Amino acid sequence: MKRHILHTAAVISFAILVLSGFTFGQMTRNTQRAHDPGSLNCLDCHTCEVPTLREPCLKPCPSFAMTHTTSKHALSEAPDTIMIAEITEQFQPVRFNHKLHAEMAEMGQDCATCHHYSPPGHIPPCKECHGGEANPANLRQPTLKGAYHRQCLSCHREWSHDTKCVLCHTPTEAGGIAAMGYDSTDIIGISHPVITEPTTKVYLTPYESGPVVTFHHSEHIHLFDLSCVDCHQQENCSYCHDLQRPARLAKTQEEVHAICNDCHIDDACIKCHDTKERPGFTHEKTGWELSRYHARLDCRACHPTGKRISKLNSNCVGCHGGWNQDNFAHAVTGLQLDEIHGTMDCSDCHLDLKFTQTPDCTSCHDDGRTPDDILPGEEIRTD
Amino acid sequence: MAINRRDFFKLAAAGSATLAAGQAGASGSEPFDCSESYGVLVDTVVCIGCRKCELACDQENTKSGRAPSTFDDKSVFDKHRRPDKNAFTVVNRFDDPADPAKSYTMKVQCMHCNDPACASACIVGALHKTPQGPVVYDAWKCIGCRYCMVACPFQIPAYEYDNALDPRVRKCTFCFERITEENKMPACVSICPNEALTFGTRQRLLEMAHYRIRTNPDLYVDHVYGETEAGGTSWLYLAPVDFTHTELPVLEAGAMPSLTETIQHGIFKSFLPPIALYGLLGLIMHATREKRDRVAAEEADNE
Numbered sequence: 015m016k017r018h019i020l021h022t023a024a025v026i027s028f029a030i031l032v033l034s035g036f037t038f039g040q041m042t043r044n045t046q047r048a049h050d051p052g053s054l055n056c057l058d059c060h061t062c063e064v065p066t067l068r069e070p071c072l073k074p075c076p077s078f079a080m081t082h083t084t085s086k087h088a089l090s091e092a093p094d095t096i097m098i099a100e101i102t103e104q105f106q107p108v109r110f111n112h113k114l115h116a117e118m119a120e121m122g123q124d125c126a127t128c129h130h131y132s133p134p135g136h137i138p139p140c141k142e143c144h145g146g147e148a149n150p151a152n153l154r155q156p157t158l159k160g161a162y163h164r165q166c167l168s169c170h171r172e173w174s175h176d177t178k179c180v181l182c183h184t185p186t187e188a189g190g191i192a193a194m195g196y197d198s199t200d201i202i203g204i205s206h207p208v209i210t211e212p213t214t215k216v217y218l219t220p221y222e223s224g225p226v227v228t229f230h231h232s233e234h235i236h237l238f239d240l241s242c243v244d245c246h247q248q249e250n251c252s253y254c255h256d257l258q259r260p261a262r263l264a265k266t267q268e269e270v271h272a273i274c275n276d277c278h279i280d281d282a283c284i285k286c287h288d289t290k291e292r293p294g295f296t297h298e299k300t301g302w303e304l305s306r307y308h309a310r311l312d313c314r315a316c317h318p319t320g321k322r323i324s325k326l327n328s329n330c331v332g333c334h335g336g337w338n339q340d341n342f343a344h345a346v347t348g349l350q351l352d353e354i355h356g357t358m359d360c361s362d363c364h365l366d367l368k369f370t371q372t373p374d375c376t377s378c379h380d381d382g383r384t385p386d387d388i389l390p391g392e393e394i395r396t397d
Numbered sequence: 398m399a400i401n402r403r404d405f406f407k408l409a410a411a412g413s414a415t416l417a418a419g420q421a422g423a424s425g426s427e428p429f430d431c432s433e434s435y436g437v438l439v440d441t442v443v444c445i446g447c448r449k450c451e452l453a454c455d456q457e458n459t460k461s462g463r464a465p466s467t468f469d470d471k472s473v474f475d476k477h478r479r480p481d482k483n484a485f486t487v488v489n490r491f492d493d494p495a496d497p498a499k500s501y502t503m504k505v506q507c508m509h510c511n512d513p514a515c516a517s518a519c520i521v522g523a524l525h526k527t528p529q530g531p532v533v534y535d536a537w538k539c540i541g542c543r544y545c546m547v548a549c550p551f552q553i554p555a556y557e558y559d560n561a562l563d564p565r566v567r568k569c570t571f572c573f574e575r576i577t578e579e580n581k582m583p584a585c586v587s588i589c590p591n592e593a594l595t596f597g598t599r600q601r602l603l604e605m606a607h608y609r610i611r612t613n614p615d616l617y618v619d620h621v622y623g624e625t626e627a628g629g630t631s632w633l634y635l636a637p638v639d640f641t642h643t644e645l646p647v648l649e650a651g652a653m654p655s656l657t658e659t660i661q662h663g664i665f666k667s668f669l670p671p672i673a674l675y676g677l678l679g680l681i682m683h684a685t686r687e688k689r690d691r692v693a694a695e696e697a698d699n700e
Contacts (some may be wrong), residue, residue: 148582153597153605160592167445169593177447179590215440 089116092125096139100158118251120209123243128165140165146311172252201226211235211385216291219267224287230294237295239314244321245273302328307346330369344391351391363390416639431511432541432600434530435576436631437586439504440609440618446474446488446592450585454486454506457584458570477644480506480554488587493638501637503584505595505644507532507569508623509631510652517654518582523566529663530599530631531571539566550627571631599631606635628652642643 057064062071090113099107119127156164171177190212202299217227234240243249254261264272278285297304308316317323318334326332339360346349355363363373375390452468455461461483472492493499513532516524524539524545541564545621546554559562572583581587582596595602596662622640623630626648634645641647664670 134624148596150597150601152609153595153601156592163590164443164592171445177445 079219092116094136098162102186104186105179106186108182120242164265169251172250174257176257214294220285221283221287224284224289226288226290226292227286228288228292229286233294237313238323239312240321245276300325328370329367331367345394348394349389350394351390355390406478418534429528431530431629431631433598434511434528434631435571435596436509436530436599436633438595438597438602438606438633440593440595440634440635441503442613442635442637443591444488444502444504445591446471446490447590448473448488449590450504450590450594451484451488451585453588454569455484457520457529457572457575458485459483459567465563474502477642480553480555480568482557485569491643494642495638499637503634503636503643505551506632507571508551508627509569509571510627511629511631512571512627512652512654513626514550514653515545515554517658518544520544527573527577529573529577531573531576532631533570534566534568536563536565541566550646550653560660593650597686598688599629599633602633606633625650628655672676 039271056065059069062069063244064072094108094111094113096112097107098110110330114263115128116125124139129145131138140161144156144158146158149155165322166182167177170181174181212231215229217229217232219225219227234245235242274286297309313323316326331337342360344356361367362378363375364371365373365377436684448468448471451467455468457464459482466565475489477489478484478487480487486504488504489500490502493501495700509530511526511530513524513526514534514559516522516526521538521540523535523540524532526532527534541556543554543556543566545566546556553568555567557567560677572581575581576583576596583594586596595605597605600612603621603624610617610619610621616637617635618637618639620636622634622636622645623632626645628651634640636643655694
């Protein structure tokens with residue numbers, strides 16, 4: 015009897031294993047075919063724990079944050095103009111200049127300024143997710159009407175302080191609502207001048223002991239890897255354009271200091287202020303010239319923390335904590351250690367583990383031999 | 398029925414105890430669970446102050462005949478307005494006390510309380526809370542006492558003082574027929590272009606309101622007005638700053654009628670307190686008559 019029970023249990027366990035293996039295999043195949051490589055949580059797109067080909071239980075719309083922003087879409091892929099014609103009985107179709115708005119969004123969060131939820135590799139138009147009727151089960155999602163109006167009006171009313179329908183909707187003849195006239199101060203339809211990215215800006219300030227401030231703008235973007243919004247925060251349309259006040263084209267001294275101090279809060283005035291123009295950044299200035307391997311690295315490989323670039327310990331083990339005598343190939347330094355020296359402990363030559371200094375051989379060899387004439391190995395490269 | 402003096406005092410004591418118990422258990426008189434009743438969430442962060450809700454309400458309910466363009470006039474925001482017999486809802490503009498340059502707009506109308514004070518105060522039952530959510534008014538029953546106007550903590554009901562023959566109390570109807578029979582949303586919710594108004598069951602609206610606060614803590618003050626105020630209301634509000642400077646009053650969490658009705662209903666509970674009261678009065682009458690009879694008898698004897 016007991017044996018029968020054991021057999022049955024074994025058969026059932028085997029069946030479960032086979033079935034789960036089948037399901038898992040199917041999931042893996044689908045995952046490879048339908049998904050970008052990367053760490054996606056299944057429940058971001060599926061409602062069930064184990065989606066299968068037959069029952070994928072896909073959510074009608076994705077609800078996870080933009081995952082494609084790292085691989086930016088070219089503007090040429092996007093439509094130039096979109097005609098919004100959902101309520102043609104009352105108004106003429108709205109001609110939405112998508113290209114112009116996409117260009118303006120570059121100063122904000124790019125496509126994600128409006129396209130808030132997008133699956134990898136695809137930017138859906140508003141109406142792919144937002145339907146015409148409110149869904150009582152999902153009140154969080156506005157209908158298409160709400161989605162359009164919130165997107166448009168959240169910016170437009172900021173600078174125009176106006177919410178008149180006719181700013182976007184031209185009434186049809188049969189609509190019966192009188193047009194209030196086109197507002198000539200409105201910037202709809204007027205191309206924005208190209209925003210150029212400065213290379214270097216030199217400011218003359220009232221600070222007597224250091225009136226000249228040289229700001230290497232391109233360096234902050236391309237070398238220090240800052241994005242526009244890291245400094246230009248909240249600089250949307252209404253920051254410059256507001257119909258109730260004149261256009262602002264320059265920042266005040268307080269505003270500039272606030273932006274710089276966001277990172278340079280601990281730096282003294284002379285970090286920026288000088289009596290003459292300054293050249294750009296080189297790593298030698300930090301007192302640690304980059305050697306051949308380090309020079310090839312991206313700044314963020316060693317300085318990964320946030321906007322503010324942190325100072326690093328110049329000891330090798332500060333970064334290369336895992337190095338020890340067994341796994342370090344000394345040849346990369348240009349010196350292939352001979353058999354005797356290769357078996358010695360690192361600290362035998364590099365006293366106090368100071369690897370930036372050339373070891374002093376006389377601490378062991380008191381016979382007058384120095385690295386200049388007889389080396390502890392073979393020199394395979396000279397820098 | 399023979400009732401001696403000792404039994405009477407026992408009865409009176411029992412009646413008083415019942416009355417006291419009734420007062421202590423101030424449990425409120427909310428007739429049903431309102432979590433599945435309809436409500437509307439007003440998100441003043443999303444509201445753009447277009448006044449389209451006023452237009453839709455006028456066309457659906459008050460039918461005052463004002464031209465649609467009347468409602469495009471934003472200069473009305475310079476003055477604080479209140480709902481009246483011709484406007485069941487009005488939009489007002491409020492300045493952010495921290496930054497007067499930032500202002501926001503807020504629609505106001507009947508809150509459709511879960512346990513409405515107006516309905517409790519109404520002596521003829523002309524106002525009542527429906528299970529669907531709206532607090533509805535029956536002009537045929539109304540006798541025009543206007544107790545509802547006094548009772549309302551939001552001072553919403555208005556009165557047709559200029560109508561001498563057939564005056565009515567006027568307030569937001571929550572478009573009762575539209576939402577219950579025509580299966581539509583209230584007129585103001587339907588028209589709102591930015592969907593600052595969301596129509597749904599109270600439970601789901603509260604979930605959504607807290608979700609919005611949680612996901613955008615910078616935009617909202619952490620308070621859903623109407624969740625507990627006046628015992629909970631069908632209309633709920635979200636705002637960017639504290640509600641104390643808006644026209645929504647600072648109210649206790651309990652329903653207004655919970656105190657008044659408990660006292661009044663307690664007095665008549667099981668009819669024992671009235672019996673006790675009348676018993677006591679009877680006893681006094683009896684005692685005084687006995688005394689009077691005795692005095693009269695003595696006087697007769699003396700004579």
